[in-house]
Amino acid sequence: MTTTAPQLRKPGGKKRGGVLGNTGLYLATGVAAFLFLVPFYLLVRNALSTDAEITGEHWKFFPTHLQWGNVSDLFDDTSVDFARSMWNSLVVAVSMTVGILLICSLAGYALARIPYKHSNKIFYFVLGTLMVPTAVTFVPSFVLVSSLGWVDTYRGLIIPGLFSGFTCFLFRQYFLGFPKELEEAARVDGLGYWGAYWKVVVPNSLNFFAAIATITFISGWNAFLWPLVIGQDPGAWTVQVALSSYMTNQTVVFHQIFMATAISILPLIFVFLFLQRWLVQGIAQTGIKG
Known part of the structure; x- marks a missing residue:
């Protein structure tokens, strides 16, 4: 051998x-x-x-x-109140972020945890809204907002965007995988669905909430078409609408465009850097192991 x-x-x-x-x-x-x-x-x-x-x-x-x-030329320009537009965008983005996190997380948690014979039908209806093109609902939404007198107001800029079918779907899928043992322990302590959601689920889901908050804030800050239609008065312009005003068919003010753009992305950088800490440390802070 x-x-x-x-x-x-x-x-x-x-x-x-x-x-x-x-x-x-x-x-x-x-x-x-x-x-x-x-x-x-x-x-x-x-x-x-x-x-x-x-x-x-x-x-x-x-x-x-x-x-x-x-910098001073940008903020001293009387034709465009850039500081006001930054404030408008901040109000819109923060309000939409808080509203979507609250409404969509509650809807997703209810669809995932509360037993109801029509819950699947409601879920399929929510999914069906994702198949409707935005162009189809844009004009009816504007007619409704205009009839309510919400043009050139924060209500018109914020309220129509406070629910997202896709975000609701993401929350439902996330809560389906959330450990039921934690919620059962909460119910032993006498908590209902609301108490379990607020005191157990939310603190143990900060990483997911941070990811959704980041995406929602960026989307709200960068929104252009809807604020352009609703914010017809210069005092209701958001930062994206204000940026477009520096480029017209007659003139292009290059240094103001670039300076305004540089300043307008600072909140996005700040939000990302701030929430990045939660994204990285979220798993460790949840208390959910493996």
Whole structure:
């Protein structure tokens, strides 16, 4: 009987493979980060430049003299109240985020946990709303809001968007996988559905709530078409509508467009960085193990 000697691995072969793999990973990450940061560089560079430097033939990595006066020019412009538009967008985005989190999470929890013979029919009806194009409901929604006298008001900007069928679907699917043992322990302590939802489910679902809040806030802040139609008065403009006013058929104010854009994304960056902590630490804070 013959035996074959075991094949010996080259010393350090595994280590070299690991180093090469990590190098490739770091390289790919670096390239992706570079491509991601280039638009932000162009935004900041053009926001602190003059119109001549933005449209000039000779490119400079950064302007010779930073035009910090572009900030005051933006907020001193009497044709567009940019500070007011920022405030309007903040009110709309925060109100929509809070409203959708409350309404859709309650609806999703009810569909997932409260026994009711027509719950599946209601759920299918909610899913059916996702198949209706926005263009079909846009005009009827505007007619309804206009008949209620909500044009140029926060009510007209916020209330029609306080329910999302897709968000309700996401909450229902999430609550279906939520551990029932925690809710049963809450009921032993005398809590009903509302008490279990508020004192057990919500504190143990902060990571999911944070993810939905981030998406909802960004969507509300970036909304354009509905605020454009409802906010007909300049005092009711949101930041996206205000940004569009700097570009007309007659004039294009480049430095104001870039400066306004740079300032308008600051709340989004702040919200993402703030909620990122909850997204990362949410699992550890839930108390739900494996």
